[in-house]
Amino acid sequence: MDVAGTRGKLAHEAAALDEADALYGKRAAFALDEDTVYLDGNSLGALPVAVSARLAEVVGHEWGRLRIRAWDEAGWWASPERIGDRVGRLVGAAPGQVVVGDSTSVNVFKAVVAAVRMARERSADRDEILVDAATFPTDGYIAESAARLTGCRIRAVAAGAMTGEMGERTAVALVNHVDYRTGRLHDLPGVTASAHAAGALVVWDLCHSAGALPVGLDAHGVDFAVGCTYKYLNGGPGSPAYLYVRREHQPRFDSPLPGWNSHSEPFAMSPAYTPADGATRGRVGTPEVLSLLALDTALDVWDDVDLTAVRAKSLALTDFFLRCVEEYVPRGRVESVTPAAHAERGSQVGLRCPGAGAVMGELIRRGVVGDFRPPDVLRFGFTPLYTGFADVERAAGILAGVLGTPLL
Numbered sequence: 001m002d003v004a005g006t007r008g009k010l011a012h013e014a015a016a017l018d019e020a021d022a023l024y025g026k027r028a029a030f031a032l033d034e035d036t037v038y039l040d041g042n043s044l045g046a047l048p049v050a051v052s053a054r055l056a057e058v059v060g061h062e063w064g065r066l067r068i069r070a071w072d073e074a075g076w077w078a079s080p081e082r083i084g085d086r087v088g089r090l091v092g093a094a095p096g097q098v099v100v101g102d103s104t105s106v107n108v109f110k111a112v113v114a115a116v117r118m119a120r121e122r123s124a125d126r127d128e129i130l131v132d133a134a135t136f137p138t139d140g141y142i143a144e145s146a147a148r149l150t151g152c153r154i155r156a157v158a159a160g161a162m163t164g165e166m167g168e169r170t171a172v173a174l175v176n177h178v179d180y181r182t183g184r185l186h187d188l189p190g191v192t193a194s195a196h197a198a199g200a201l202v203v204w205d206l207c208h209s210a211g212a213l214p215v216g217l218d219a220h221g222v223d224f225a226v227g228c229t230y231k232y233l234n235g236g237p238g239s240p241a242y243l244y245v246r247r248e249h250q251p252r253f254d255s256p257l258p259g260w261n262s263h264s265e266p267f268a269m270s271p272a273y274t275p276a277d278g279a280t281r282g283r284v285g286t287p288e289v290l291s292l293l294a295l296d297t298a299l300d301v302w303d304d305v306d307l308t309a310v311r312a313k314s315l316a317l318t319d320f321f322l323r324c325v326e327e328y329v330p331r332g333r334v335e336s337v338t339p340a341a342h343a344e345r346g347s348q349v350g351l352r353c354p355g356a357g358a359v360m361g362e363l364i365r366r367g368v369v370g371d372f373r374p375p376d377v378l379r380f381g382f383t384p385l386y387t388g389f390a391d392v393e394r395a396a397g398i399l400a401g402v403l404g405t406p407l408l
């Protein structure tokens with residue numbers, strides 16, 4: 001079959017897949033343009049339309065009229081824990097273990113230092129922090145500083161090799177659940193179990209998995225987890241991140257940032273610090289109320305969504321994209337860096353391509369928004385709540401057009 005025939009066939013198949021997609025209706029809950037295929041929801045999720053009116057109400061009524069009373073009457077004060085429970089449902093955490101606030105970077109700091117302190121209680125000579133060798137850079141920078149502060153050393157280990165590298169000196173392993181560049185999904189149950197077998201603790205960074213696939217924090221015995229809310233959870237630019245502290249660890253969670261919001265009686269204004277119980281210990285200072293409440297409304301979209309259905313659609317979308325690319329793009333122009341095996345794939349596809357920066361610029365000009373990660377990766381994120389199969393087919397067709405252009 002010629003390319004035009006293949007395109008017709010795949011476009012037809014895409015239409016049928018969209019027709020049969022139980023999540024297709026969710027797309028209407030998001031602000032999207034008809035003429036653009038948005039494949040960058042793994043960097044900044046699209047706006048859930050209900051957020052605008054809710055924010056106007058929060059600003060106009062709660063801030064504008066209730067003013068200071070809103071901390072109690074509008075529930076502002078307790079919102080980090082309340083919204084934490086909503087995030088918790090999406091990452092397999094029972095209520096009372098997730099608190100929302102601060103950035104992922106800050107939560108990495110809290111979790112890593114607290115984990116080292118806990119590991120040291122068990123055995124004073126644990127002095128090694130293992131860090132995912134391909135980690136998103138901020139985790140590595142923060143872990144490096146946490147190591148200096150706690151007298152540990154850092155060892156970079158490929159996430160796939162972590163299980164064999166934990167020993168009696170290991171205090172904590174800090175691992176990205178999904179690699180931000182390649183989209184590789186790491187073995188959360190396996191790495192967690194091997195950390196525990198070695199007497200170590202594990203901190204998972206869920207930035208690229210929460211909202212894209214089931215995580216199962218409680219089920220797999222994870223100690224600590226962090227993640228952002230502006231990617232697959234669509235909380236908006238700079239929406240606060242979250243921290244999961246497993247319930248059994250909470251009494252010993254010794255935060256390196258014990259701000260007044262984590263005090264058992266914050267309004268007693270006591271000079272002595274007494275930590276609150278539960279997930280509240282993960283709080284630091286005054287919560288980011290406007291962005292927290294934008295996130296709260298963004299999470300409404302998930303209320304009736306089953307993460308297994310999201311995962312199934314995500315894999316179907318990435319499979320379909322890889323197939324369309326294979327059929328349309330001239331051979332040898334791109335090479336997938338994303339694992340073919342479902343068990344090792346997150347919800348994005350990375351394509352290595354010479355001149356990737358310029359290629360992405362042209363794709364965006366033609367209405368396909370992905371992003372570029374140095375040195376040579378075109379990155380496409382697939383958000384099952386609002387990406388359809390016809391979008392995927394169209395994106396691959398436009399990519400083929402760009403790569404067929406001799407100029408690039």
Ligand SMILES: *Cc1c(COP(=O)(O)O)cnc(C)c1O
Pocket residue numbers: 103104105106136138139176180205207208228241
């Ligand atoms: C996006 C992302 C972050 C972002 O960190 P912030 O402090 O929230 O800016 C951290 N880690 C990973 C793995 C990410 O993908």
